[in-house]
Amino acid sequence: MIPAAFDYARPSSLDEALRLLHDREGEAKVLAGGYSLIPLLRYRLAQPGLLVDIGNLDDLAYVREAGGQLQIGARTTHHQLEQSDLVQRSGLWSDAAGGIGDPQVRNWGTLGGSVAHADPSSDWPAVLLASRASVVVRDLKRERVIPAREFFLDTFVTAIEPTEILTEIRVPLPPPGTGGAYAKTERKAGDFATAAAAVQVTVDAGGAITAAGVALSAVSETPFVVVAAEAALLGAHASPELESSVRRAAAEGCNPTRDGHGPVDYKRAMAGEMAVRALRRALARAGA
Ligand SMILES: Cc1cc2nc3c(=O)[nH]c(=O)nc-3n(C[C@H](O)[C@H](O)[C@H](O)COP(=O)(O)OP(=O)(O)OC[C@H]3O[C@@H](n4cnc5c(N)ncnc54)[C@H](O)[C@@H]3O)c2cc1C
Incomplete structure (x- = not known):
């Protein structure tokens, strides 16, 4: 049309x-x-x-570290993120950047556009949730900094007002002993996720998990935090029992619908599987 x-x-x-x-x-x-x-x-x-x-606003395309944060301009493309040395330091962010669409999508699509669009199947929202990022928006009068966990309100609905522009994503730089990972299953290369999980964990010298972020994409009306999985991880050590708890929390916590990506039971199983795969990789990267 x-x-x-x-x-x-x-x-x-x-x-x-x-x-x-x-x-x-x-x-x-x-x-x-x-x-x-x-x-x-x-x-x-x-x-x-x-x-x-906003294609002329080149000052909204950057990746930098400042004030204990990774700061990413809204017009930064997926490809620029994939190429950034600063982003490469985060297993979670670099996993996600390389798996979005195909090269053409990654060359044109922007982080800000993806976050503002809030497609429940897109990859960045879950990454923002797991890494406890914030979204910076501006209108003519003021700037607001909104925690990602308060930003995604419903399917394609966010906390951005019609007169606001998303200008920046801020990600707290994690302490030593932190690892993250993004696991995604898709029907074919370059597709949106059938189910995907973002996990970030911090472990202490004894291997106990002291901080955890777990979020899922594509298996509910919005990307969402798996609160029960985060609770199970806190204070725990890597173990098969812990993996089972996280798998169950992810599978039971989601609310998928049947569509061309598969039936509900399959999507629940994949949500659990992606959460466990991301957890294993995140723990390995954290040194656990
Ligand atoms: C074939 C194909 C495959 C894809 N595969 C994936 C995938 O695997 N994973 C994935 O996550 N995504 C995927 N996408 C989506 C892609 O990542 C888009 O880039 C992204 O969803 C939107 O970014 P954009 O810059 O193109 O935004 P636009 O399309 O320009 O805008 C999207 C929405 O956001 C608003 N908006 C944009 N920027 C701002 C801003 N700075 N402030 C306020 N509002 C803003 C616009 O008004 C619009 O409502 C795919 C897209 C296609 C076409």
């Missing part, structure tokens, strides 16, 4: 972009890589009156 008519602007500064969103509140939409939005326009599932293309 051909998209409905819309106005188009390509501002050269963040302030100009924010002014456009403010002046056309409710009818303007941000365009980043376009890899989720353009298909919606073509199917007329989205019919914005104005597209605010």
Whole structure:
């Protein structure tokens, strides 16, 4: 289908972009890589009156360390993340970056676009949840820093207001003894996940887990934290019993629907399996 008519602007500064969103509140939409939005326009599932293309805002594309955080600009592409030495230091983030779509998707799609779009099957939201990241958004008047765990409200619904632009993702730099991993199963290479798990753990010198983040993608209405798995991990040591607890918590905690990716029971089993695979790799990377 051909998209409905819309106005188009390509501002050269963040302030100009924010002014456009403010002046056309409710009818303007941000365009980043376009890899989720353009298909919606073509199917007329989205019919914005104005597209605010942030493709010129190069100062929103960066990866840096500052203030004890990894800070990533919203316009950073999946490919730039995959290539970043700073991102490579996190097993969790580098696992996820390399497994998104195909090279074309990774070259165009952005971290900010993926997080703002909040597709329950996309990969970054679970990574943000497990690594306890924050999402920075701005409008003309103020900046808000929203914990990822309060950001994903429903399917394709986030805490971003229509006049706000997502500018940055902030990830706390984990202490020594931390490891993370992302495990994903998909129907074919380059596809969205059938089930995926993000795990980050910190272990002390005796091998006890002192901090844990566990989140799942593609098996519920939203990406979500597996609270029961995190509780089981805290204070525990690696063991087959611990793996069973995490597997059960993931499988029972999700709420998948039957679709082209498979039936409900299969998806539950895969949620448990992905959680255990990510846990094993995360513990190995943590030195446990
Ligand atoms: C064939 C294919 C395969 C894919 N496979 C995967 C996959 O395996 N895993 C995965 O996670 N994703 C996958 N994707 C999605 C891809 O990662 C997209 O890049 C991502 O979902 C959206 O990023 P974008 O930059 O293209 O955003 P856009 O499509 O430009 O925007 C998406 C939405 O976010 C809003 N938005 C964008 N940027 C901002 C911002 N800075 N502030 C506020 N709002 C903003 C837009 O208004 C729009 O509503 C795939 C896409 C395709 C087409």
